[in-house]
Amino acid sequence: MKQLSTKVTSNGHGQDSSYFLGWEEYEKNPYDEMENPNGMIQMGLAENQLCFDLIESWLAKNQDAASLKRNGQSIFRELALFQDYHGMPEFKKAMAEFMEEIRGNRVTFDPKKIVLAAGSTSANETLMFCLAEPGDAFLLPTPYYPGFDRDLKWRTGAEIVPIHCSSSNGFQITESALQQAYQQALKLDLKVKGVLVTNPSNPLGTALTRRELNLLVDFITSKNIHLISDEIYSGTMFGFEQFISVMDVLQDKKLENTEVSKRVHIVYSLSKDLGLPGFRVGAIYSNDEMIVSAATKMSSFGLVSSQTQYLLSALLSDKKFTSQYLEENQKRLRSRQKRLVSGLESSGITSLRSNAGLFCWVDMRHLLDTNTFEAELDLWKKIVYNVKLNISPGSSCHCTEPGWFRVCFANMSEETLDLALKRLKTFVESTDCGRMISRKSHERLKSLRKKTVSNWVFRVSWSDRVPDER
């Protein structure tokens, strides 16, 4: 048999991870309210299905946008031929303004510094191709989105070295963790090219604090490396504080137009905030002209369909729509998250206090037989096969502590969420540990939680916010 490249035989695609296996199990037996009420409920898919009605009603009132028309006239030909890798100017302008709006218009984005890509999957990989040689490393805080193993490493040959974060401080990034990761890379003889963070974090569901962002900017400055901030969930921030982007920090530190600002890059996408993963709309934002130039040429390998650019430039240019959408999206996500969190608590399960994202980072350590990843996998299998809930085990996100799971809440109806919580409660109460805990009161649970988290976390948690954290 003719041989194929090493990329084929390697496991770089990451498809053997439990993250993807859970998906496969779901595909075999998917829950359906009518047809298959005992089927598996998908809680491993970070999709935002809460605000489609808003987009649908906009579409009904703006039929030209999806019908390839402008002012009633067909522009089919124009769109069909448009394959300029610089992207549609109206669309990039609309993207820039949408990104500004999400950041409270505190920072400005220059459309010329935006490079479009077929989803952030493509954007992240393209940035890697631009910044790293095969064998170079990027530091990533754990836990992180399992897809990064494929997106950042598979075809690029780059390496990921983890920045270990732990529950002792709510999984926040610390200076020592950063230094340790950097040293580890050196030990492995890897040249560190940068740090990549997801802000807000997947799977934690928390936005990075100003302290962490300052730390990161200082770190990359001193090490003379890049910082990639994947802000794909920036529009899902439902906490009462504002989302702080790395761009805010650059501005506050008066670092705009400096050499450091050229090493800070943002990745964005409409897949999570707008719930449009199928349309493949991603973007790289960089202050470095060479990177914008190289990435623009590379985008030839993953251009956004002109049909889609046109539709979305109309949608995002409608400021009345975008402000209403962002506000409503936040409201609905907040209420969904509350529903999940209180449902979990009534089963004696706590989760990391979150203020963003489409999921919660749930603490099931008390349900493990032993404090090991084997036990985590055993628990996960029980939840998948017996309870019929597909959730994501922390190990698939490279978490260093066993027992944490990512549970999505925005990709299903309220009824389905309630059913999932009910099943979980039944399961927990059938286990020894669960029976013990759920008999205790809600108050006892709160104090239990307080003991396992440091004061530091409370300083930054959203209901206790101290003014200078803004």
Add this chain to the structure above:
Amino acid sequence: MGLPLMMERSSNNNNVVELSRVAVSDTHGEDSPYFAGWKAYDENPYEESHNPSGVIQMGLAENQVSFDLLESYLEKKNPEVSMWGSKGAPGFRENALFQDYHGLKSFRQAMASFMQQIRGGKARFDTDRIVLTAGATAANELLTFILADPNDALLVPTPYYPGFDRDLRWRTGVRIVPIHCDSSNHFQITPEALEQAYQTARDANIRVRGVLITNPSNPLGATVQKKVLEDLLDFCVRKNIHLVSDEIYSGSVFHASEFTSVAEIVENIDDVSVKERVHIVYSLSKDLGLPGFRVGTIYSYNDNVVRTARRMSSFTLVSSQTQHMLASMLSDEEFTEKYIRINRERLRRRYETIVEGLKKAGIECLKGNAGLFCWMNLGFLLDTKTKQGELELWDVILKELKLNISPGSSCHCSEYGWFRVCFANMSEKTLEIALERIHEFMDRRRGF
């Protein structure tokens, strides 16, 4: 074709952290001299009423001759096709969420059936072997990632599409070793040329992983003969390498009977070890004139390649909105049959117009039977039969005639004086004007 050229990153600051070699290399090919032609066009584009003496773009292989057919179809089928159903509702949600790298089944089926129709049913396409990518640009790069490792080589017959230098080599680190073809036999691939290319690679200690052809050929505008395809497949079997056939212009063959797809050759072969090395690339950018929609596909007879390509396509999925719109159009066999037939006819007429026009001006073209361009021979006009001589003539044509055409050297042609001239990306009137300018130019030259 050697290693990618590297530019030294000028640093007035020793602490500047470097970008990757890929980022600073010029393997993207965009610094080639002929990009000046594009610039000249952008600065002074011909426009029938407003700028009749502007530069006419004849360097862009676009198909604009059959849009009316597509437009009227979509107009009739609106809103189901673009609006997700007349009420807009459930269709939209599902479509917006659909990011499965298998691609929309209805769309894959439509592509398979369309590809079958183009080949007059002489080959069958299995829906499950179709992998969707954002254009053939992505498909070719993806296949290269899968079939070859960095520093390996693909053999590609010259002249070839300039974009291959970027698509096959840039991020993959794979090399191209040319299979030299010349006009003595209408630029067809010979067994000797194949062996020579293979040997050249071996002598340089480079591992050859496959042969990549474009059939019909860009820039030749001619189909590859059946015998040549059979020889190619034999060669690949003997050397135990892959065969990639980029059939992006298959629907633009003027007479359907003159096109033999590699799929036809493979159709009657049972030996899996032979079939498994064959892969086809296709796209809707040329036949349907939809480059903006980014629809490409890899069709492979190799299960492992299909599986891996599918996973890799995550980096380059086709917008589900576009898949949805085109699925119904391409599965309407009555429409596609009509479209394919009329499109072929219109392209044929355009081709005849330009070739006749050039002949009257004393210019010969390679006998072509497909594509959106003709391969014109201006060797007799060169001062010297060198690359320099060719570029000088090209510059004259750009500056004096205000025609942007593509010099053969940009396609790595080893014979100088050939030019690719596109004819399907403009109105008939504009084509006439271009021919007039050429006539006048030739008259002036003869007047000496």
